[in-house]
Amino acid sequence: MEERLADELRAHADSDREFVERAFRLVVRRGPEPAALERALAVLADGTLSRAAFMLELTSSAEFARIRLLDDAVAIGLAARRRGERITSHFAPPRTDERVVEIPWVLSRLRPSGRVLEIGYAYAEPAYLAALIRSGVELVGVDLATRDVEGMETVVADVRKLPFEDGSVDQALLVSTLEHVGSDNSVYGLPVERDGRARVRALRELRRVLSPDGRLLVTVPLGEPGDYGWFRQEDEEGWMRLFEKGWLEVEESETYELTRDGWCPSPAFEAEGVRYGQRGPAASAVLCAELRPGPRRSLVPWPRGPRDAAARDEPAGPASL
Numbered sequence: 001m002e003e004r005l006a007d008e009l010r011a012h013a014d015s016d017r018e019f020v021e022r023a024f025r026l027v028v029r030r031g032p033e034p035a036a037l038e039r040a041l042a043v044l045a046d047g048t049l050s051r052a053a054f055m056l057e058l059t060s061s062a063e064f065a066r067i068r069l070l071d072d073a074v075a076i077g078l079a080a081r082r083r084g085e086r087i088t089s090h091f092a093p094p095r096t097d098e099r100v101v102e103i104p105w106v107l108s109r110l111r112p113s114g115r116v117l118e119i120g121y122a123y124a125e126p127a128y129l130a131a132l133i134r135s136g137v138e139l140v141g142v143d144l145a146t147r148d149v150e151g152m153e154t155v156v157a158d159v160r161k162l163p164f165e166d167g168s169v170d171q172a173l174l175v176s177t178l179e180h181v182g183s184d185n186s187v188y189g190l191p192v193e194r195d196g197r198a199r200v201r202a203l204r205e206l207r208r209v210l211s212p213d214g215r216l217l218v219t220v221p222l223g224e225p226g227d228y229g230w231f232r233q234e235d236e237e238g239w240m241r242l243f244e245k246g247w248l249e250v251e252e253s254e255t256y257e258l259t260r261d262g263w264c265p266s267p268a269f270e271a272e273g274v275r276y277g278q279r280g281p282a283a284s285a286v287l288c289a290e291l292r293p294g295p296r297r298s299l300v301p302w303p304r305g306p307r308d309a310a311a312r313d314e315p316a317g318p319a320s321l
């Protein structure tokens with residue numbers, strides 16, 4: 001039989017139910033909810049929609065639009081990584097959240113191999129996790145919340161107290177996670193905290209586990225400093241101060257802001273009056289930075305005792321974090 005005809009016959013060989021389930025998994029990458037399945041079967045049965053029209057409806061949905069944005073972000077990041085290029089001065093569509101900038105920025109800087117921690121993976125975008133899993137690195141997801149992810153080692157741990165040896169990590173990724181450490185994380189099923197020193201503790205702990213040539217890729221919301229309860233936003237100076245207090249040095253950093261025309265690089269970003277959620281669905285601006293271990297700066301002598309115990313339990317040094 002002619003191949004074109006065989007394909008057409010195959011396209012109609014399954015039941016409407018099988019077709020709807022397959023279409024949902026292919027387009028929106030999940031099965032249909034019961035009500036959506038029932039409605040789809042009804043419109044296919046009464047001829048309101050053909051199978052082709054049903055596919056068009058699915059691909060025209062807001063859900064698919066977001067899947068496409070994230071797929072684009074991943075594809076751009078991975079293609080740059082393959083070419084050995086770092087994404088800089090990136091532009092992304094308007095009315096979107098910051099992942100469209102953060103994901104390509106981070107993926108283009110992902111090492112070719114080595115031990116990589118993804119901190120805060122439990123609520124990460126599936127497309128981003130899938131890209132990391134396929135990337136060839138020795139990936140470990142770390143989060144206080146639990147989420148099983150096939151193909152990825154996962155560890156339930158606090159970023160302030162990591163179960164890894166000193167200097168054992170090549171790269172750590174924190175995509176929109178640092179700002180949440182020590183805040184009210186009940187939205188993620190975690191206890192409420194109000195620990196203003198937590199972010200510096202996290203940074204010092206990450207510095208401890210990084211190898212001397214290891215790097216931390218961090219993305220955080222940028223704008224007028226403020227405590228939003230479930231996270232804390234800083235301006236660029238504020239984040240830089242925290243990195244320094246975390247004994248990390250900035251190797252590279254870029255700021256982006258969301259404008260009416262979309263996300264664009266913003267080297268002279270003015271944080272005053274810029275609130276989270278003001279310009280779009282989430283951050284109004286974002287800082288992307290690559291950090292390397294820096295010298296420990298201490299105004300008072302280090303307490304005696306094993307070096308890692310001091311760093312693990314109480315990041316000593318100056319009392320103020």
Ligand SMILES: C[S@@+](CC[C@H](N)C(=O)[O-])C[C@H]1O[C@@H](n2cnc3c(N)ncnc32)[C@H](O)[C@@H]1O
Nearest residue numbers: 120122123124125143144145158159175181188
């Ligand atoms: C906004 S979500 C992260 C988003 C995600 N990284 C992404 O790529 O979309 C914040 C995450 O931080 C995790 N988290 C908060 N405090 C933590 C802590 N102290 N240690 C480890 N994970 C923490 C939460 O459970 C949550 O998964």
